[in-house]
Amino acid sequence: MANSTETLKGIGTELTPAPPGHEHGTLTAWIQDLIFTVDHKKLGFMYLGMGWLFFIAGGILASLIRLQLAVPNNHLIDAESFNGFFTMHGTTMIFFFAMAMVFGLANYVVPLQIGARDMAFPRLNAFSFWATFFGGCFLFLSYIAGPGLYGTGAAPDASWFAIAPLTSRAFSPGNNIDYWSLGLLISGVGSITGGVNVMVTIFCYRCKGMTLYRMPLFTWLVLVTMFLVVMFMPPLSAAQIMLVLERFFGAKFFEAQAGGSPVLWQHFFWIFGHPEVYILVLPAFGVVSEVIPVFSRKPIFGYPMMVAATVMIGFISAGVWAHHMFTIGMDSFSVTFFAFATFVIAIPTGIKIFNWLGTMYGGKIRLEIPMLFCIAFLFQFLIAGLTGIMLGCAPFDWQLNDSYFVIAHFHYVIVGGIVFAVFAGFYYWFPKATGRMLNTRLGLWHFWVFTIGFHLTFDPQHFLGFLGMPRRIYTYQEGRGWEFLNMLSTIGAIIQGIGAVLFIINMFYSAWKGKIAGDDPWDAWTLEWTTSSPPPDYNFEEIPEVRSRRPLWDLKHPEDPDWKFE
């Protein structure tokens, strides 16, 4: 065992001394290295690359959905394919784009931020990546393999939360739902092992002097995220095991004819599904908590409260799941409980937003591109939170559940919040990972085009919801007053697509010809900026020792170090 790893490591260092894509070795050697690597930085890269691949796939599906809905009575896509499209779009974006981003950023940044040389279990890390990746591939295999409904391929088509009676053999013959459940089961195993790995890394591999209380906020938020992954992915896996048993072996879990309860499926799914929202958004908060202080030239405002709020969000998020289910007919006690819990979770989130504002207040703000994305994030996430509270009011939810208002709300969270923060993170850490800056001019274009496209797409959808447009319909009649807003939304989606393409061009262009970054282009304060860009395989020549939350500040300002005040 030990021997074979030695040789693998030997091959690895011989073949790729440089970041991906350069002089040494042939294409096959490079691919071979990708397959065998256990390095947290390469795996982080692979997670992120995989995320963008699935982002493109999910984006194409979204564009097709929007094209279909642009005008009334449209028949560009037939109803069955449309069902497949929105199911695949949701599943892909949540599990194979956003989750890949979470794990990619965590993989790349966390060991560097805590001064470690790699993750705690490098080989397990590789396993997690490959499980996630093959899970995604398996899901998309449904389009080319296996029999499904008559001639439409076998794409899963029961929406991303696989509504229970629809998923039984009687209503979904063929293999479509199996692709969904098995693909996500595989990637779920990858996520859980990944979560365990990151948590162990954070607990056991911090460098000397880095107490939990001196950890960078990104690492803190990733820690809470991984706790949620470890606790709340298994319910989904369990529910999917039940679904697989039901579909393949005739077990009875969710079948009403046998006394089973489709509602139980919804409970199981949302016990996972709501914490999942926080799994995705907490690392985004982490990115924002790193970027805003650096570009406001002030330490983060209220660090202890930020940590406390994060932990609070983590705990409360476990008790709000049924606010997705107000319309299924719960008793009034449950409705009140879950509505109340939903309001309570707004408190720690509000604390965070005020602390970010407090950090910016009186700071010397540098409007670089990561900061622009963070500012847009603050506005958009605020609106997302407010519509969330609106939907948390049960009577309001009875009116608007399953309408476009809900679509607008969660796209504000996921695109306006998470994707914007991911962009900020990319502009922020790209120089560290590649040694080259992302192009600013292209970046500005990307920011403005994407932001305008985003608002044009999703702002009208709030109003479509008020006007009564239900989600998941594949077309609608004329004369309901939905035409103009739908057209606007489609135009917005196309503009957003152009923005995303600009970003991808920027990544390739800058990796190839960008300005050389140097070790610390942003004058930042955390440990990842002490090593070279890109970092060597071993990250740090000497394991650093820290005495405060901003070790690099101490290093640059020995006359006024932070540790005197903490």
Add this chain to the structure above:
Amino acid sequence: MILVIMTESALFTIFVVAYLFYLGKSLNPPYPREVLEFPWLGSFLLFSSSGTIVVAEQRLKKGDRGGFHLWWFLTILLGAGFLIYTGAEWYHLIYHDGLTLSTNLFGSTFYSLVGLHASHVIVGLLLLSLILIASLTGNIQHRHHEHIEMISWYWHFVDGIWAVVVTVVYIIGMQS
């Protein structure tokens, strides 16, 4: 290992909830009170294996390699005995009482919960056997002590889950 145990507990929780939720809701027989018998022998075998593994660990700490092998092997035997007991129970349920995974809600939730536990016992036995083989061939050294402790934690966890399963499936389940 604590994290693995946490995540596994979450997994089991869902199956336990499903079992409890569907208790007494099956529309057709057999019902739990008709077919279930309290698993005295199986529980005895599994719970005592938690004791033997502790003894085995203590022997190892004292450097008594032979005693370690003996008690460790005994743990494996007890675990295997439990599996055989469960197998016999299932055989009886399937061929005598006609209860299968697809018979009713009770069948589905019973086999999935007990089966999930049994699969963990199998994994545990594989790990235990691996350690025994490695130790007999002399590949276990003193520095591996922690690994062995982790595996024994896992084994205790499997036992603990059995305590929950017994309570839920048999003690509570046999009421309905």
